[in-house]
Amino acid sequence: MGLCLGAHLFIARGFLRTIEEAYRLGLCTFQIFSRNPRSLRTTKRPENVRIPFSVFFLHGPYLLNLASPEEEIYNSSKQALVEDLLWGDSIGAIGIVVHPGSHRGSGREKGLYRILYALEEIIGKVNTKCKIILENTSGSGTELGSNPEDFKFIIDGLQDKSRIGMCLDTCHLFSAGFDIRTNKSIKETFDRWFSLIDSSYLILFHTNDSKGPLGSHLDRHTHIGEGEIGEGGFKNLLSFELFRSRPLVIETPKEPAGSDEKNIKKLKELAEIDKSL
Numbered sequence: 001m002g003l004c005l006g007a008h009l010f011i012a013r014g015f016l017r018t019i020e021e022a023y024r025l026g027l028c029t030f031q032i033f034s035r036n037p038r039s040l041r042t043t044k045r046p047e048n049v050r051i052p053f054s055v056f057f058l059h060g061p062y063l064l065n066l067a068s069p070e071e072e073i074y075n076s077s078k079q080a081l082v083e084d085l086l087w088g089d090s091i092g093a094i095g096i097v098v099h100p101g102s103h104r105g106s107g108r109e110k111g112l113y114r115i116l117y118a119l120e121e122i123i124g125k126v127n128t129k130c131k132i133i134l135e136n137t138s139g140s141g142t143e144l145g146s147n148p149e150d151f152k153f154i155i156d157g158l159q160d161k162s163r164i165g166m167c168l169d170t171c172h173l174f175s176a177g178f179d180i181r182t183n184k185s186i187k188e189t190f191d192r193w194f195s196l197i198d199s200s201y202l203i204l205f206h207t208n209d210s211k212g213p214l215g216s217h218l219d220r221h222t223h224i225g226e227g228e229i230g231e232g233g234f235k236n237l238l239s240f241e242l243f244r245s246r247p248l249v250i251e252t253p254k255e256p257a258g259s260d261e262k263n264i265k266k267l268k269e270l271a272e273i274d275k276s277l
């Protein structure tokens, strides 16, 4: 099966430009922010836009925190996610990728329950085709979702599991302490995650190299092959069916100019090397 490569694109200049850019890069999929990433306020967005891609994703705002112990942030996060799911449906997005949340000192268990209650409420409130896709984190500070146990807790707890998906970010895996550089360690990592969680929940990968070392909990994306995971790591990842069979979306730096092209090309090359063996 051919790879489905994609990139996070900015829509500041409108949808048409974004779609043109996706075509120019030869992408199979892409991801855009659902709103200003630093805002939870209700925003007006173009609705019912026809997007000529059958698979594309939204990424939720950074401020969204479904584990927040503060009522105001908790409620505005739920509200923003409801709005974004409805918007996602109106434009045909597969799902919206969000970080599970940070407990901000209230403790892991309390934070996980907050996430669970928030998701139950949202799922009960709006019936969208657009899924809520939880992304693994690098586990910095009080961030939840850096390990499979957190995901298992959330998914097991949900009554309606059909509306939830997951996204694994390679940079976050690595900085959270999962070595994904050798075939052996990749297998161990995938086994660890997918012995606890059914792999059918895994919808996509965020494919980023990591500036931070293994287990550093640093969420710093860098160009494919130029970070700590390195070319070897991505070459090995690309030999795994679990990885190859999901959309691979880069969220690598846009600088210098032409970086998206370079990173996409690099992934194609590394996948080819493996095929020729």
Ligand SMILES: [Zn+2]
Pocket: 135, 169, 206, 251
């Ligand atoms: Zn990501």
